[in-house]
Amino acid sequence: MRVAVLQFPGSNCDQDALWSLRDDLGYQAEYAWHESDSLDGFDAAFLPGGFTYGDYLRCGAIASQSPIVGALKAFAAEGRPVIGVCNGFQILCEAGLLPGALLLNASERFVCRTVTLKAVNRDSLWTRSAEGLIRVPVAHGEGRYVCEEGTLKELREANRVAFLYVNDMGEATEEANPNGSTGNVAGVLNQAGNVLGMMPHPERATRNLLGSSDGLVILRGLELVCSGYKTR
């Protein structure tokens, strides 16, 4: 399993991603620079968090026009696994690989804390192993997921809501929602189920020393690809 960690000017979770993929998951992980127009030789792609291009214009808007994102579109269309976390999620939405957009938190504040997630979809490679409640950190100012009402209905019907923000009882309450996301949505999948975008950081929860190792159940989904599991 060779995973590309995409690097853009202003990425800042790229090292966290690389080290967790290498040290805690045992994958081969290499950086892929934004100016490159090829992802040849990679089996999966990770878009890390950060503030690409200073969040100018809109979060992820400029990065979504990079040559590497052009390559990523073809890569995703081939059914290869792609995960975008935080700013990576914003880039995937801006690139049109995922529906919706991320806006300033309803609280108007940067939120940095551990949240509880529940996987709604349970058959994508990313969510298949995500049983029960998952504790992972969020750290963002612009993480309020929005989409048109019809889109949310479509996502629900097509089982494309990957994760919800929930409380300790597994209920999607207002208190459990750190940013005011529509329908408590924390992560969504593309139609084929191989592209996942989420605001919380699974790569920051890959060993108990970090406070949680629950992120492993999401990132270990890549092992299913090694063993020939089809995305859907």
Next chain:
Amino acid sequence: MPKVRVYVTLKPSLLDSAGKTVAGSLDKLGFHEVKGARIGKLIELEVETADEGRIKEMCDRLLANPVIEDYRFEEVK
């Protein structure tokens, strides 16, 4: 050189949390007549030629996100 002003605004149906904060701040300053504020962007482009179709394409491809924003533009004479 012609100038084009592009105005990008958040769709009315979406909560503008930054605008809400500004409205609250104006209220605290005694401007109680303010019942709401919404913040948009003004992008001023210097262009060799102000071709409407080209400007529209710039808006659709980069300057605005149709999922969350509306836009309009005008040439500044």
